[in-house]
Amino acid sequence: MPTSAAERVYSVSEITELVKATLEDGFSRVSVKGEISNFRPSSTGHWYFSLKDAEALLSVVMFRGRLDGVRFPPADGMLVKATGGISVYARRGSYQLVCESLVKAGEGDILAMLEERKRRLAAEGLFDEGRKRPLPLFPSRVAVVTSPTGAAIRDILRVMRRRNAGIDVVILPTPVQGEGADAQIARQIEIANRYRLGEVIVVGRGGGSLEDLLPFSSELVVRAIATSAVPVISAVGHETDVTLADFAADVRAPTPSAAAEMVAASREELLARVRGLGSLIGDSLTGRLERIRSLLRQFSTDNLERNVRVFLQPFTQRADEGHAALVQEMRGLAREARHRLELASRELSSYSPFSILERGYAVVTHRRTRRVLVSAERVREGDGVDIRLAKGALQATVEGIDAGEEQ
DSSP, rough: OOOOOTTTTOOOHHHHHHHHHHHHHTTTTTEEEEEEEEEEOOTTEEEEEEEEOSOOOEEEEOOOOGGOOSSSSTTTTTTEEEEEEEETTTTTTTTEEEEEEEHHHHHHHHHHHHHHHHHHHHHHHTOOGGOOOOOOOSSEEEEEEEEETHHHHEEEHHHHHHHTTOOOOEEEOOOOTTTHHHHHHHHHHHHHHTTOOOSSSEEEEOOTTTTTTTGGOOOOHHHHHHHHHHHHEEEEETTOOOHHHHSSSSSOOOSSSHHHHHHHHHHHHHHHHHHHHHHHHHHHHHHHHHHHHHTTTTTHHHHHHHHHHHHHHHHHHHHHHHHHHHHHHHHHHHHHOOOOOOOHHHHHHHHHHHHTTTTOEEEETTTTTBBOOOOOGGGOTTTTEEEEEESSSHHHHHOOOOOOOOO
16 A cells, blocks of 8 residues: 555655755746845846845845846845746755746735825925035034944044044944934934034934935934934935935035044144145235235335335234234133143142042952952951052951941
């Protein structure tokens, strides 16, 4: 009597080969419509991505030899029709669609949603060019709303150190993807405004998929940026990534590094600007002197000294006044800086534990546990203790204990 399929015991390889034959023979040529997700071209030129709908996900591979027939750059969120055959990868026990042709099937749900939101917010005037403000020329402090562990903040700090080590950076940490990230990004923008944590706010993250960047197209984030009293730079993803935050911000930076370049003027640029102004002033003075010489030739020797004195007197006076004002201003700044340094030094000294020791106090440490003793209950007779004084230290052995009363 023959063994039925239910009674037979298959090996993993046998059952996988049966599934492989069933799928590859039965679905050798199929067309699948879905939304592209996690699109990632490989270094060898092949494309790997997934097609998804509301309930399922299908892995897809499209080999390099088939790419010439694709007339558009694929991107996450794009709705497409992929045609090819189902293939089973036996070693992983998984199946995928080997795509032979790829065509657009219309906008993906995410892109359609973002386009509708963009139209609605634009109608409210949140993206109007007239409401955008220029960035401060030389900000002394910049607030950065981003992930504290992401590549974006490392790039920003690296560029700022290279261009202008004196600029202060205030990091407002927030998740930059996933559920609830938009609310936290919006809240950090509001906090930066409320406490004036920077003269300009950089909002951004590194690159990612369309789904990863969705928090920066959230209505909460767009409205927080649009209502910010402090100028905002949107620095989300790579140059080709676009979010609604880019339209609401005062300035869009193609990358976080580019945002840092915008707010941190380099020493070389400042020096070049000063040299350019100096050259311009020199050329202007040279031109004026040439005109003066030409005019002086028309005067007699008797009038030469008087004419020169009359002509140069306003410039000399203005130079003297400017010099005096500059000296006074520099002295004021120096006094203020000296005063602030003295206050800071006093405050720092007041927090020093050594200043307390100078008043006769001591720090007692249990020799075995190395813990600072604040209660006699932590020692026993015979225990060794180390006593740190303002000058030097003592080693002692406990001969008696008086627990005392709590204060």
